Amino acid sequence: MDVRLGASSQAKSVVRLYGRSVGISADTADLLDELLRVIPGIWAPAAGRAPRTYSLVANGSPRGRRYVLYKDGVEFVRSRDFAWIRAVFAGSVGFYAAETSRIRTFVHAGVVGWRGRAIVVPGREFTGKTTLTAALVKAGATYLSDEFAPIDDRGRVHPFPRPLTFKRADVQRPKLVPVESLGGVQEGRALPVGLVVIAPFAEGKTWRPRRVSPGRGVMHLMSNCASAQTRPDKAFERLGRVATMAPVLQSARGEADETARKILTKCE
Amino acid sequence: MSSKALPKARKDGLVVRELPDEVLVYDLERHKAHCLNATAAAVWQHCDGETTPSEIAFRLAREFSTPVDEDVVWLALDDLGGLNLIESPVVREAGLSRAQALRRVGVVTAAIALPAAFSLNVPSASAAVCSGQCASAVDCPSSCPVCAGVCTT
Numbered sequence: 001m002d003v004r005l006g007a008s009s010q011a012k013s014v015v016r017l018y019g020r021s022v023g024i025s026a027d028t029a030d031l032l033d034e035l036l037r038v039i040p041g042i043w044a045p046a047a048g049r050a051p052r053t054y055s056l057v058a059n060g061s062p063r064g065r066r067y068v069l070y071k072d073g074v075e076f077v078r079s080r081d082f083a084w085i086r087a088v089f090a091g092s093v094g095f096y097a098a099e100t101s102r103i104r105t106f107v108h109a110g111v112v113g114w115r116g117r118a119i120v121v122p123g124r125e126f127t128g129k130t131t132l133t134a135a136l137v138k139a140g141a142t143y144l145s146d147e148f149a150p151i152d153d154r155g156r157v158h159p160f161p162r163p164l165t166f167k168r169a170d171v172q173r174p175k176l177v178p179v180e181s182l183g184g185v186q187e188g189r190a191l192p193v194g195l196v197v198i199a200p201f202a203e204g205k206t207w208r209p210r211r212v213s214p215g216r217g218v219m220h221l222m223s224n225c226a227s228a229q230t231r232p233d234k235a236f237e238r239l240g241r242v243a244t245m246a247p248v249l250q251s252a253r254g255e256a257d258e259t260a261r262k263i264l265t266k267c268e
Numbered sequence: 269m270s271s272k273a274l275p276k277a278r279k280d281g282l283v284v285r286e287l288p289d290e291v292l293v294y295d296l297e298r299h300k301a302h303c304l305n306a307t308a309a310a311v312w313q314h315c316d317g318e319t320t321p322s323e324i325a326f327r328l329a330r331e332f333s334t335p336v337d338e339d340v341v342w343l344a345l346d347d348l349g350g351l352n353l354i355e356s357p358v359v360r361e362a363g364l365s366r367a368q369a370l371r372r373v374g375v376v377t378a379a380i381a382l383p384a385a386f387s388l389n390v391p392s393a394s395a396a397v398c399s400g401q402c403a404s405a406v407d408c409p410s411s412c413p414v415c416a417g418v419c420t421t
Contacts, residue, residue, distance in 0.1 A: 099393040108397045125398055215290030215303035219388050222301050226393040232294040232301070236285040244287060 014050050017043035018150055018158075019103040022093055023050035027058050038086045040094040040147065040162035052096050054089060087174075090162065094147060098226035104150035104158065105231070105238040108224040111149045111157050112141035113187040114267050117194025118157040120149050120242070122224040128201030128256065130164050134177070135260035137164075137184035144187045148226070155241035156190040193246040195267055196221070199259060202252040207259040209249035209266075214240070217248030273358035275324075275345055276317030282353075293353060294390070301388045302351050308383035311344035312353060321345065321358070332380050344383035351385060 011032035012025040018041060026032040035056060055070040067085045068078045077088045098106035109122040110133030119136065123129040130146040137143050145160035152158065163176040179186055198220050199207060212220070221239040222228045228235045249266070253259040283294040291309035293302040304312060310331060314324045321341040328336040342360055349357035 095393070095397065098397070124396075213290060213303075214287050215292055215305075216386060218287070218292055219301060219303050219386060222390055223388055224396050226396050228301070228390045228396065229299050229392055232296070232390070233283045233285075236283060236292050236294060240285050240287055240292065 016046035018101040021050040023053040026056040109149040111144035118191040135256035142187035198250040207253040209251040214243040217243035277315035
């Protein structure tokens with residue numbers, strides 16, 4: 001396996017997101033900027049050592065470039081397609097924050113804002129999370145995330161900005177859609193949770209939710225929580241706060257637009 | 269129905285959080301989470317290694333202000349033992365089977381919920397995020413063990 005320490009990279013930066021530092025380096029400042037532009041979530045430049053590093057190397061002529069991305073000094077992904085490299089980088093950085101953040105508990109979920117409160121839609125990949133999030137945005141909700149709900153000690157959800165990412169199991173490349181192109185707005189504030197909706201897509205189903213107990217609600221959130229195994233105490237504390245202050249509704253759903261309208265009606 | 273068993277709740281290797289009518293328990297050794305309803309939680313909390321099931325039933329009756337059959341306690345102990353939340357599982361010397369006890373308790377118990385526990389195998393970070401159906405590395409948030417074979421090629 002190819003190992004690279006990144007010491008010869010010409011452009012370097014350290015960023016901090018959700019309490020975690022990430023070091024990023026690239027052969028040129030332009031390449032570094034390209035990586036910085038796709039970091040998901042809320043981040044800021046930082047200084048000092050970073051426990052996670054990425055290093056991007058470009059080889060070959062300008063017409064036939066090959067890119068190699070290293071993670072912690074070990075080759076992570078190699079491709080001629082720079083868009084691919086950026087997408088893998090963005091996903092990995094976001095996942096690192098989700099897995100290791102101490103100041104937030106990350107639930108894999110779509111999140112929108114409605115009348116000053118967050119609606120959280122937890123679920124695994126390919127359960128229709130992004131489709132429902134997009135339908136909620138098109139119905140007038142603000143957008144916080146289609147990937148992670150970073151939850152703080154007060155049970156509030158913080159934005160995790162990134163383009164909506166529509167995936168299909170049978171299609172290799174996901175479709176990235178900026179929220180603005182749906183007529184939506186990125187929410188900039190952390191919001192208290194007003195509703196948790198467990199609504200996996202099932203062909204032909206109609207969304208007829210039943211309320212589950214707070215304890216069951218926490219269990220559902222735990223099953224989609226990136227740090228449930230590593231920090232169960234904090235996960236219980238933060239997710240318990242969410243599930244006791246907001247109803248948790250569960251039902252399979254069919255068509256997303258109709259479900260979105262029903263969900264927003266529940267929040268009136 | 270009597271027994272000399274003295275059930276003792278396991279304390280080590282657990283993270284416990286109380287909610288208004290439920291108790292959440294995380295088993296650090298097995299990475300399992302359990303949600304106990306109020307009845308199961310109350311039985312568990314009385315398992316101090318010094319109290320018999322019949323005494324636990326008596327205490328529950330006081331707390332819930334309703335008669336509590338000892339079979340309710342035994343049902344809860346059966347569940348809690350299966351979840352590894354009792355230090356040494358207590359075995360009833362003689363009496364009804366679980367199915368018989370459930371039927372009997374269902375008849376005599378109206379004011380107190382039957383003990384119930386909902387359990388979850390807590391996923392690792394990558395499994396919590398990835399369904400294992402990734403078609404590409406772009407889909408996958410990391411080189412996770414669930415889909416490494418697909419995503420990293």
